[in-house]
Amino acid sequence: MKTLLALSLLALGASQAMAAPPKPAPPKLAPLKPEELTTVELKEQMPPHWVLVNDISFLHIADGRAYLIDADSGHFLGTIPGGMSHTGVAVSPDGRTAMVPGTYYSRGSRGKRTDVVTFYKISDLMPGDEVEIPAKRIQSLPLPSTIPLTDDGRFLLVYNFTPEQSVSVVDAQARKLVGEFPTPGCGLMHMTGSRGFLMQCADGSLQAAALDANGAVHLGATTKPLFTADDPASDKPVRIGPSTWLFTTFAGDVAVIDGAGGQIAVKARWKLAGADESAWRPGGLQPLAYHAPSGRLFVLMHKGGAGTHKFPGEEIWVYDVAAAKRTARITLDQPASAVAVSGDAAPLLYTTLFGSGTLAVRDPGTGAVLRKVEGLGSDLTLIQPAPVAATAGAR
């Protein structure tokens, strides 16, 4: 049945590959040996330059998946299946295990809904343990903070929206559900330290919360609204420290917010664009990337007005976060809807454009394309570099 795709190629005028007529045999060689079909197994731990790229498969949204790529070689290593409205993969800090929150229906796009977290070893990418969770996982544009892991990899948090808001907690060690905890009015879990996290609330405020030793969620302090109604903070902030997140608003204001110990404090506010650059805004599905070893922030920027917060970036603007200063502007050969950077000391910068099926691997200093990995489905959303902890230990 797989010949089907060739037909469309034919329509484009490509000629079908036919076997060349046999040539006279060369001098006698030993014949090829019979082969045994094997199945590939990978390293046990993700090296720093492996990267997961997520495909939401928008037109067939029940069939999302992640592709595992070796960015150094450009090799396609394997596939991790997702489910309906695939968001991404939570990788354990040691880079050995991938956890995939998935939603399935008994009859494809309808019927009985089941939500599960499936555990995969990176080494074999085989579906292993499965934990059933409340069938309430948010179905939305993919956001990393809907499926965070605690820093030690012990608990996986899953954001629910029905439209009641709650958090399901999975014990990733015991591989069982801890429970579901209501978080009325607030959503997303931005991790701040070993057990704490921040949530964003509809009125522009932030809500502190923390897991106890058993994984139960307890709500803490709430701030007053920190963002205006006319220029809300994006739901795609980036973590820049153990307890610190950098938020950008639709218009490009920056707020650096620390949630250490359940206390929420605004540490800095500045603007991505200068006064003479007011047409430039951040945008895309994954507009921000932070490289901790060098303190650099990479932002996808485009020219546009209100309502363009999902427009892809035409340039990447690079900032020294500590200095709150831009240090470079990188013009992109192709727009990008997502940007990410590997966490090691010799990093690679990654970009993709939704609809392109292509991951670009770049020099983070110049933005120059080192290689492109093509044929990655059609609807690439989030890019997930190997976790930092794995980075430290591997290679």
Added chain:
Amino acid sequence: MKTLLALSLLALGASQAMAAPPKPAPPKLAPLKPEELTTVELKEQMPPHWVLVNDISFLHIADGRAYLIDADSGHFLGTIPGGMSHTGVAVSPDGRTAMVPGTYYSRGSRGKRTDVVTFYKISDLMPGDEVEIPAKRIQSLPLPSTIPLTDDGRFLLVYNFTPEQSVSVVDAQARKLVGEFPTPGCGLMHMTGSRGFLMQCADGSLQAAALDANGAVHLGATTKPLFTADDPASDKPVRIGPSTWLFTTFAGDVAVIDGAGGQIAVKARWKLAGADESAWRPGGLQPLAYHAPSGRLFVLMHKGGAGTHKFPGEEIWVYDVAAAKRTARITLDQPASAVAVSGDAAPLLYTTLFGSGTLAVRDPGTGAVLRKVEGLGSDLTLIQPAPVAATAGAR
């Protein structure tokens, strides 16, 4: 989340549609009335020029579907969901009911397999009764003779391949499974009369079979091989009479075979191409269409050698079947992988090309395109015109 697709358009340089600045209000008009959201309902019976077009969604094969089109207006009327390796829809002879054999897995592309036949009223396209069938339905390139209905609409037959071969029978009236019946060595069910059918066997022979009053399958006579090993009959013959099928071989030989009363007889053999046209062969996913009222056969033909039996047609050759004579050659503006014709006295000719997402509606006399219906997924396979019985009764 549906903004995502716009990003790829942007990448191509298309500008985003922005709201025009408001103009001064014209003289006072009555304001628009609040609206009630409704759900469309269709005619109870498919009129002659409605047509189903099947999309196997090859890259996301768990999410196949059929699109229902009004070929007179070009309107898209609705969608009927399929499942893994979607083949097509069995429409009752009265054009009121669609039956969809589907395969589903509990975790998308893996897990527990369940095969069901789902009944849809044409009027509302809502999933209604469901009959579970043995989870053995053939997963293959779509072939209409894997899911035929008896002429009276009473029994639906489903071909199984595991690689053991068998037929599941569903009582479409009682909406329950009759049973599964082995058909060793032979596959496909080409209906010949009210309860009889022919099967094609691996050695080039044909096997007669029939359903009894309860729907149980009983095997009958077998022929000697009727086709050579080097030029097998396609598994895509077309029915040209109550008990008669027209088979073509890969190279374009025709055999007209009658299975009346369980007796299998070759009624005629001729060739599609003349001696000076030996480069021309039939090809595609649905290469043959027959218009009973006029006795015309439409064949997708292309130039090619061995192994090109799935190549799309560059031309449609039209034959008077009774005279075994070609009456026309239609050059196509675009190649076609499927051809079909409506069953009424003022027919429409349909073609599509796998990968094009487009159904072309044509004048069957000239092949001229009357209209095109675009945006129909990407992997269109079989075209299914409204059933003849519905054609007779409707409008």
Added chain:
Amino acid sequence: MRRLDRAAEYLARSAARGTSRRGFIGRLGAFLTVSGAATLLPVARARAERAPNPVQVQEQGDPMSCEYWRYCAVDGFLCSCCGGSASSCPPGTEPSPITWVGTCRNPVDGRNYIISYNDCCGKAACGRCNCSRDEGATPTYQPTTSNDLDWCLGTQAGVAYHCSTSVVLGPAD
């Protein structure tokens, strides 16, 4: 009606948080838009042919085009191209009983209208006439004005998104 009860609960809690900006009215409109939806459920309907709702006489433009005025904040596949219309779901789909709202200006009468962007649900994406206009859309944590959410969550089984409608609720001014 359970989902609507929950929506009401949710609204009450949200209100208790002291939000009173543009979101709140939007919310109320949004979450209660199709309060009669239960009576529209296909299982409860009579079996007469029901054509897609036409547009109203005071309108101009092509409801199969993304430029159409009601679509100023729509985000998805236009139901007009999928067997429905700007205010009708295609056959065999279920309207989302709760959703999000936007405000669009009708160029014919110069008035602003509240538009409810109900999803039609239960079949996988229609795939025709993709139309993405984010005017006034907010992040997901401000759900009542967010088009990044799959609003099919409000349907009977929380089933798949098929296409988007743009229903006139009434004048915004």
Added chain:
Amino acid sequence: MRRLDRAAEYLARSAARGTSRRGFIGRLGAFLTVSGAATLLPVARARAERAPNPVQVQEQGDPMSCEYWRYCAVDGFLCSCCGGSASSCPPGTEPSPITWVGTCRNPVDGRNYIISYNDCCGKAACGRCNCSRDEGATPTYQPTTSNDLDWCLGTQAGVAYHCSTSVVLGPAD
């Protein structure tokens, strides 16, 4: 091993029909190709890194290209582009224990070889390096030489097709 027993049964029945042409040897080869597959099942394997099988030294050409000699009758996505190789399944997929076979000529030594086109199964289509060459392929009712069938039917759960291998079984002559 139940599936293989069935295959043997099937072969016996087919043989009883008196078919003795090219199909039969093919069948035997095809249906018994990966007779050791059960021992290869991932659940039974040790956890050492296992690189994709390389091509053999007497070969030339690019196994990521559809032109590669072994692919004369392959039909699908090349496992070489999906994390596997011409004779290795990508990680996390399961090889189909039964399949169909073709005969291809190795241009380096001029010999014909029987190639087994086992599918790798259990994840949805890889989607990379589509390669469709129907040389010698037969209709579905002649299954052992048909590429129109999804051969994943032989895997544990009958799961989805991911990509195609092209395994050398031995000289054909």
